[in-house]
Amino acid sequence: MDLTDRRTLLKLTGGAGLVGLAGCLSTTDDGGDGDDGSDGSDGSDGSDGSDGDDGSDGSDGDDDSTEAYEIGMVDSQTGSLSSFGERNQRGVNLALQHVNEIGINDRELDISVEDSESENQGGIAAAQKLVNQDGVPFLIGAVGSGVSLAIYESVVEGTDVVQLSQNSTGLELTDFPGLLRMSPSGLSQANALADLIAEDGYDEVALTYVNNDYGQSLADAFVDAWEGEIAYENSHDGDQSSYSGVISEMDSSDAEAWLFITYQAEFATMVNEVFSSGYEAQFYGADSVSGDDVLENTPEGSMDGMKIVVPSAPVEEENYQTFASAFEDEYDRQPTSWAAYAYDCVINAALAIQAADEFTGEALQDTVRRVSGPDGEEVTSFEAASEILADGGGPDDVDYQGVSGPIDFDENGDPIGFLQVQEVQDHDYEGIDFIEG
Template identity: 75%
Template sequence: MTSDSKGAMDRRTVLKVGSGAGVAALAGCISTNSDDGGDTDTPTDGGGGGGGDNTQTTDGGGGGGTNRYEIGMVDATTGSLSAFGQRNQRGKDLALAAVNDVGVKDGELGIVVEDSASEPQGGVSAAQKLVNQDGVPFLIGAVGSGVSLAIYESVVQGTDVVQLSQNSTGLSLSNFPGLLRMSPTGSTQSRALANIIAEDGHDSVAVTYVNNDYGQSLADAFVENWDGEIAYNNSHDQEQQSYSSVVSQMNSSGADAWLFITYQPEFATMVNEMYSSGYDAPLYGADSVSGTDVLENTPEGSMDGMKIVVPSAPVEEENYQQFVSEFEAEYDEQPTVWSAYAYDCVINAALAVQAADEFTGAALQETVREVTRPEGEQVTSYEDAQQILADGGGPSDVDYQGVSGPIDFDENGDPKGFLQILEVQGHDYVGIGFIEG
C-alpha cells in the first residue's frame, strides 16, 4: 500500500476497537530487554559456505550426509535497533526449528547471521560477507529501512540474490520492487496518525523525525496526509546525548500536539528532557518509539495519554496464538510482531527453497512470491505447506498465511498489514483499536 490518497482511510471509520485478546498481546510493543541468551550474532551452521549454488552443502559427520541449504540474515544484534534484532533472533530460531523438524527437500535449512550494528555501512559489510564470501542465494535483512536500502543498492541489486527485509517500514522501499519486505509500509502508519490526531481535535502538529530514510519517509507521508498546520518539522540525529534543543523548539512552536518518529533510546532521552522542563503536550508516535526500555527509563506519568500506531499481527488467528504459545514456552515472555515478521521470513525462505528447481538465486526469485499467493491452498504452518510441495504441488499451489498475517507481496514487494493503536495508561501500553492495512 502506498501513500497516494489522503482519503484512503476515512477519519470516521478508521478506528476499529480491539478485543481483549489484542490488548493482551500488545503485538507491536518492542521490548529492549538485553537478556536474550545464546548466539544472536553467531552463524547457526558449522559448514563452509562457498559461492553460487555451492551453498548447498553436505554435512559429513557420522552416518551419511545431510544436505544443508544455507541462507543469510543481516540483523541488528547491536546498536540502537538491537531491540528489534534480539526479538528477531528468537522468532528466527523458532521458525528454523519448525522447518528442520519437517525438513527442506532432502535436507535442512541453515542460517548464517551477521550483525549490521544498526547502521547502513555495517549492514553493507555484513551483506557483502554473506553474498560474496558465503555465497548465499537468499538474504533476510535488514532492520532499519536505510540499512535495507543500502544493502540492496550496494550488494543485491543487479544480482539474482533474493532480499527479504524483516523489519523495514520506510516508504521508499516501495520504489525497489526487487526488495521484498515482511513488515508493512509505513504509509499506513502515517495516514492513521494524521487521522487519529485530527479525530482528537488538534489543528497543529510539531513533528520531529530521526534523520534517515525511515524517519524522513514517514514524516513526509504524515505531512502529505495532514490537513492542519505543521508548526514544526525537523529531523534529529541518532545517539545524541541531549535533545533539549529539539523539545524546546517543539514547545516554542505552540503546536497542539507533538509527533515523534524516532527510535527508543532517542525518544526516552526526549521524554526525560520534556518532563524535567515541565513541557506538557499531547504526544503521538510511530511504532519505533514504544518499548519496555522507554517505560523503564522515563518517569511515571511522563507519557500518559500518548497514542502510538504500531504494526500488529492478527492476534485472534489460531496460528498466531500458537506462535505466542511456543514463544512464551521457550522464552518466558510474549513475542512482538517483529518476532513474527522474522519467523515468517524464515518460513517464506524455506518454502521458496522447497518449491525451487535448484538452490540458486535465479530459481528462488521464481518461487519466493508464489508460495504466499491467494490463488493457492491456504495453509498456516510450514509443515502443511511443505507437504503440498513435497507431494508434487507447485509454488502457486500454496498460499502460506503467516503468523504475522497474509503476506501476498504486491508489485512493489510490499505485504498486506495490520496496525494496532496503543495508548500509554498508567505508564504501560494498552491496545485501544486496530486498523486493517
C-alpha cells in the same frame, strides 16, 4: 475513518496497507554491521560450499545431500536498533525450530547471521560477506530501511540473490520491487497518525523526526496527509546525549499535539527532558518509539495517554495465537509483531527452498513469491505447506498464511499488513484499536 467504532481487525490490501533452539542459529563475534534493526542474531557458521557470487551452493533441492541449507541474515545486534534485533532473534529461532522438526527434503535449515551494528556501511560489509564469500542465495535483512536499501543497491542488485527484509517500513522501498519486505510500508502509518491526531481534536502539531531515510520519508508522508497546521517541523540526529533544544522549540510552538518519529533511545532521552522541564503535551508516535527500552528508562507517568501507531499481526487469528502460545512457552513473554515478521521470513524462505528445483538464487527468485501467493491452498503452518510440496505440489499449490498476516507480495514487493493503535496506560502499552489505512 472512525477509530472509535472499530474494534475488530481489518485486513488491509496492497503496498499502502497498514499494518531446543541451540544449534539452529549459528553465531560469531566477527560479523559485519548495518542499521536495520533485525532479529538480533549475529553469527556465521561459514560457507555453504559455493564458489560463486550468485548466492548458490550448487546443490539440487532433490539430491541426496544431508548438508543443511544455509541462508544469510543481516541483523542489528548492536547499535541503536539492537532492541529490535533481540526481539526478532526469538522469532527466527522459533521458526528454525519448527522448520527443522519437519525438515526440507530431509535436510535442515541453517541461518548464518552477521551484525550490522545498526549502520549502513556495516550492513553492506555484512551482506558482502554473506553473499560474496559464503555464497548464500537468500538474504534476510534488514530492519532499518536505509540499511536494507544500502545492502540491495551495493550488494544484491544485479545478482540472483533473494533479499527479504524482516522489518523495514520505509516508503522508498516500494520503488525497488526486487527488494521484498515482510512488514508493511510506513505510508499507512503516516495516514493513520494524521487521522488519529485530527480525530482527537487537534488542528496543529509539532513534529520531530530522526535524520535518516526512515524518519525523513515517514515525516514527509505525514505532512502530506495532515490537513491541519504544522506548528513545528525539524529533524534531529541520532545517538545524542540531549535533545533539550528540540524539546524547547516544540514547547515554544504552542502546539498541544507532539509527534515523535525516532528510535527508542532517542525518544527516552526526550521524554526525560520533557518530564524534568515540566512541559505538557499530548504525545503521538510512530512504531519505532514503542518498546521496553523506553519504559525502563523513563519515569512512571511521563508518557501516560500517549498514542502510538504500530504494525501489528492479526492477533485474533488462530495461527497467530498458536504462534504466540509457542513463543510464550519458549521465552516466557509475549511476541511482538516484529518477532512475527522475522518468523515468517524464515518460513517463507524454507518453503521457497523446498519448492525450488535447485538451491540457487535464480530458482528461489521464481518460488519466493509464489509459495505465499493467493492461487494455492491456504495453509497456516510450515508443516501443512511442506506436506503439499512433499506430495508433489508446486509453489502455486501453496498459499502460506503467515502469523504476521497474509503474505501476498504485490508488484512492488510489499505485503498485506495491519496496524494497531497503542496507548500508554500506567506506564505500559495497551492496544486500543485496529485500524485500516
